[in-house]
Every structure is written in structure tokens, then in C-alpha cells.
Amino acid sequence: MTGQTVVILGATSAVAERYARLHAARGARLVLAGRDSRRLGSIATDLMARGAAGAEVAVMDLAAPAAGFDAAWADMAAKLGGRVDTALLAYGILGDQKAAEADTAEMARQLTTNMTSACAWLTVAANHLERQGQGTLIAIASVAGDRGRQSNYVYGAAKGGLALFAQGMAHRFAGTKVKVLTVKPGFIDTPMTDGLAKGGPLWATPEKVAADIDRAAAKGATTLYTPWFWMGIMMIIRNLPGAIFNRMKI
Known part of the structure; x- marks a missing residue:
């Protein structure tokens, strides 16, 4: 894992930032x-201080x-340099279920952000990994x-x-050196969930989820529920x- 090259889509998310720190400590770019x-x-800047060999930004x-x-x-x-060892797709919006029920434009916005655009990124990333013959692609979905469920079926x-x-x-890539991991977290204590009542044993920290993702990817797993x-x-x-x-009523 030392010296890998990593693309993080949605790098300002709490889980993505903690995941990036793990790679930075190993000297990744x-x-x-x-x-x-x-x-x-x-x-x-923080990742460079933590040991990253390089950390560039792509604003979009x-x-x-x-x-x-x-x-x-x-x-x-x-x-x-044209080589990507790992790509993490970590962006998304929780959205407002009631707003999506009342407004088809809002419903479409939520679906586009959380699924359609995400699938487009998975496609271009997977094709790149296929051409180079190896790599790991990680998509953060959700339980x-x-x-x-009535409370969040548009997001769900x-x-x-x-x-x-x-x-x-x-x-599609079974038996090859291209690995695709689907991550299904439960409740995570992040700014994205600030509108929810937090606390209790079902809630996880971004550090815990990032560490679980890192271990599962290293093992070549295809699905991860986190916490277990x-x-x-x-x-x-x-x-x-x-x-x-x-x-x-859930």
C-alpha cells in the first residue's frame, strides 16, 4: 500500500478525509x-504534513x-502521472425527503447527485483501471x-x-486485478447528519468507517457493512x- 496513487471524489466529506489520512501516512500521492x-x-496541506508524497486538488x-x-x-x-491505484467515491447529499416528494425537480436533483453522476464516475474510473490492468474502486453507498422506507426512500x-x-x-471484474468495493455505512457522526438526533450504539465515527474501508479494500472484499x-x-x-x-414508522 506504500506510495500508492489515490483519487478521492468528494474529498471534503468527513469519511473521505479520514481515509485520505491513512494513505497520506503511507506516502501516497x-x-x-x-x-x-x-x-x-x-x-x-494537512495531508502533506501527515506524510503524503503529493496532494493536488481538482475543483468541480x-x-x-x-x-x-x-x-x-x-x-x-x-x-x-496517468496511473490510479485506488479511487474512492465519497460524495453525496442526504436531501430532504418531503421536499423531494413535493417537487420533482428536487427529487431529480437528489437522484442525479447520489446515483446518476456517481455511476458515471464509476464508469470512467473502472474503464481506466481496466486499461491499466489493476486497481481498486470504492463506492460509498448506504444501508x-x-x-x-417512508422516511428516506428517495435517498435510499x-x-x-x-x-x-x-x-x-x-x-464484471471478478477474477481480474480490478477490485470494486461497495460500502454500506449506517449512521455516521458527520456534518452531513447534523440534522438528525445523534448518539447511541448505532452511530459510528468517520475514523471507524474509514478504517473499515481501508481494511476491506486491502482484503479485496466486494461488500462492506460498517460497522459490522x-x-x-x-x-x-x-x-x-x-x-x-x-x-x-421508519
Whole structure:
């Protein structure tokens, strides 16, 4: 893992920043993509202090890059000399379920950001890794995508679609040196979830999730629930009979 080249899409997210720090400590060269140039610059400086061999920024709206997905990816890869060992897709929005129910434009915005654009990035990144013959592609989805629920089914549908897309890619590259990992976190204490009541055993820190991702990727895993207990929780939720599930306010 020493000296790898890493692209992080959504590098200002709390989990992505902690994940980048793990690679920085190993002397990786990184490209950090996102919209907030000031925050990206601050993170890049911090990563260099932590041991990164290089940390460059790529400022863009990841949901709709002005140059297009292929050209934007090519520019980021070029910053790393054309070789990308690991790509992490970590951006997204929680969105407002009620707003999406009332406004089809808002619903489409949430789906575009969390799924359509994310799948476009996975496609250009996967094709790059295929051409070079190796690499790891990581997509952060969510346990919310395992079953549609009244409280967040627009977000859940987007993350569920993203997970299915990434899982299909993992199948596409089975038996090769290109690995695709789908990550399904539960509740994470980050700025993205500041609107939710926090606390309790179901909540994880960004550091915990980043470390779990790092270990799973190193093992060549294809699916990760993090923390681990969400696998059991979601197995129960997925298999609840409709008559019981429909009485639940979740």
C-alpha cells in the first residue's frame, strides 16, 4: 500500500478525509476532488504534513463537471502521472425527503447527485483501471438502499441503485486485478447528519468507517457493512413481511 496513487471524489466529506489520512501516512500521492477550493486546499496541506508524497486538488461540481466526466477524470489521472491505484467515491447529499416528494425537480436533483453522476464516475474510473490492468474502486453507498422506507426512500433509492451498479461492476471484474468495493455505512457522526438526533450504539465515527474501508479494500472484499452489525440489522429489515413492515414508522 506504500506510495500508492489515490483519487478521492468528494474529498471534503468527513469519511473521505479520514481515509485520505491513512494513505497520506503511507506516502501516497493523492488528488482531492470537490467543490470547496478553500477546504480542499486545507485538507491537501494537512495531508502533506501527515506524510503524503503529493496532494493536488481538482475543483468541480462532481454531480455535473463542466468538462464532462471523461475529460475531468483524465485530468485527475494526469496529475498522478496517468496511473490510479485506488479511487474512492465519497460524495453525496442526504436531501430532504418531503421536499423531494413535493417537487420533482428536487427529487431529480437528489437522484442525479447520489446515483446518476456517481455511476458515471464509476464508469470512467473502472474503464481506466481496466486499461491499466489493476486497481481498486470504492463506492460509498448506504444501508438506506437495502429497503425502501417512508422516511428516506428517495435517498435510499439512489444509494440502492448505486450499490447495485457497483456490485455489477464487481461481478464484471471478478477474477481480474480490478477490485470494486461497495460500502454500506449506517449512521455516521458527520456534518452531513447534523440534522438528525445523534448518539447511541448505532452511530459510528468517520475514523471507524474509514478504517473499515481501508481494511476491506486491502482484503479485496466486494461488500462492506460498517460497522459490522449493520449486516444483521439490514438482513432483518429486508426480510420483514410487508404486513409487519408497513406498520413501522421508519
